[in-house]
Amino acid sequence: MPDTRDIRLYLEDLLGRAVQSAIAAGELPDVAVPGSAIERPKDTANGDFASTLPLRMARAAMKPPLEIANVIARHMADDPVIERPSVAPPGFINIRLTSGFLQRQVEHVIAAGPGYADLTVGARKKAQVEFVSANPTGPLHVGNGRGAAIGDALASALAAAGYEVEREYYVNDAGTQTDTFAETLYARYQQLFGRAADIPRDGYPGEYMVELAQEIKEEAGDGFLRPEGEPGPADLGSRGIELMVRHIRRSLEAFGVRYDRWYSEKSLYDPEGPYEKATALLREHGQLVEREGALWFASSELGEDKDNVVVRSDGRPTYYGSDIAYHYDKFVTRGFDLVIDVWGADHHGHVSRLKTASRAIGADREALHVLLYQLVTLKRGGEVVRLSKRGGEIITLDELVEEVGADAARFFFLLRSPGAQMEFDLDLAKKQSSENPVFYVQYAHARLASILERAAEQGLTPDGGDVSLLTQPSELGLIREMMQLADVLESVVQTFEPQQLPHYAMALATAFHAFNDAFKQQNDPSLKVITGDVARSRARLRLVLAAKISLARILGIMGMTAPDRM
């Protein structure tokens, strides 16, 4: 008996045998049978599954698809999982699951518990999701929140799919921007002591730098001050970065994101570290060439548009150079089977050459996946606000979390496909305290919890419920929706499209509300979960329990809370 996970395989097998039987009976010509012809109809009125096999076979078989469909359907044996299939033009075979099969899924969900819909596709594989990784030169802004929501949810989905997952933040604590940051900080610091210091031309004008300088003054007094006109001490910059990273970590924690590792760019340059090893390897391959005083990676020989500088003529590595070292560490040293880098779309020019470099150091072709998300356009008071850490006004992730809450912010970020530019209307998000889809989903969970609680007060529990009593359309509809979770997860980890998660969550919540309100719609109190009919009540409580498990699972994967009360 198949469970929710391999029902497709089961159906394909069933269809395949029907076709063979039809061929053996001489009713179909012996032609190649295309696989994977099982799909889910958009309209559930057409069944739980549909096969387009007849449409795909029509050309080779030289018969009208409808006729093929009828033949195949006739040859499908009676089966405990599906009803007799029906045929629809232009050549679909529609398949409906039996009530018995659906009912048993309730037991399947309860038995699986919090691990319901776990997959095995990632078993024994190590995956890393690196996300946000914003320069620690300023607070996280709203756009970083999108990357955080996407990366964290993807990591959770991969974990559910069986991967051993690490979440990582790459701390750019070594580049030129770090130097500019240090200069700005020293200028602000000097200003606190009454000196007329200007922030550098390309510096960070934001108010937060003043606060950061203040913070440092409070802990170290004038300890970082140098005679006027001299540059600031080197350790002021690193102290500033440290504090900034701490702020970033707190912001992300408030957003519900926790990392397994904060990886220092600086550490790439440790003796015998990734940078040395990676460049040595490329040199060995003869892929590093010196030209115009700089060191270039000969990427054009590997299909790139041009070569790229790895080490500047002043001896400092470029971002590209350090990123090659970083990915050497990911693939070669740490041995990840799958690495997902979640980046803002403004980095897309970097994708191809990093993939090329990753392969050059030995990574599998498909091992690196760069997930780009388009930048967030902010709208406030009907006006578009550009996100820029260097420009004047930024809206921080902290402010967003403060105003709309982490759960709602995450849900909204996930709702859009990463590749689509999204507009975040702050005014709308703020006032969406009750008309917000996130609450719709969470409310469903709270009601499921309260039903169980209310029943328990009356001495009723799901224990011993007989699921074969679940025969109402709204009951079976809820089960059908619960069954989709594994499919959704599998799709998310295969396509890296996290937007499927919130859409599914809404569909599941809708199925629950339909079930929960059926008694009102039909004006029939006997459809309530808790009725005078104890056996039926217990059966429905089992369904409620299973639905709660399913909903909590999808909420958890999205990084949202599943409240029992609201």
Next chain:
RNA sequence: GCGCCCGUAGCUCAGCGGAUAGAGUGUUAGGUUGCGGACCUAAAGGUCGGUGGUUCGAGUCCACCCGGGCGUACCA
């Protein structure tokens, strides 16, 4: 110039080559004396940016064009 992403309902967005293109929100009309209405039911609302092509079948794939965004650094 070249490259990548996007263009779907008033708005914000889903949509694995399949059946009558969906959801939320907004609008309109109903439902509530309750297992928490932060809910439910229904209606209206679309030349899927345009033109060709591939296919039994195209919002989906291909080509070109239009519009928006981003990239094309010894920045990250």
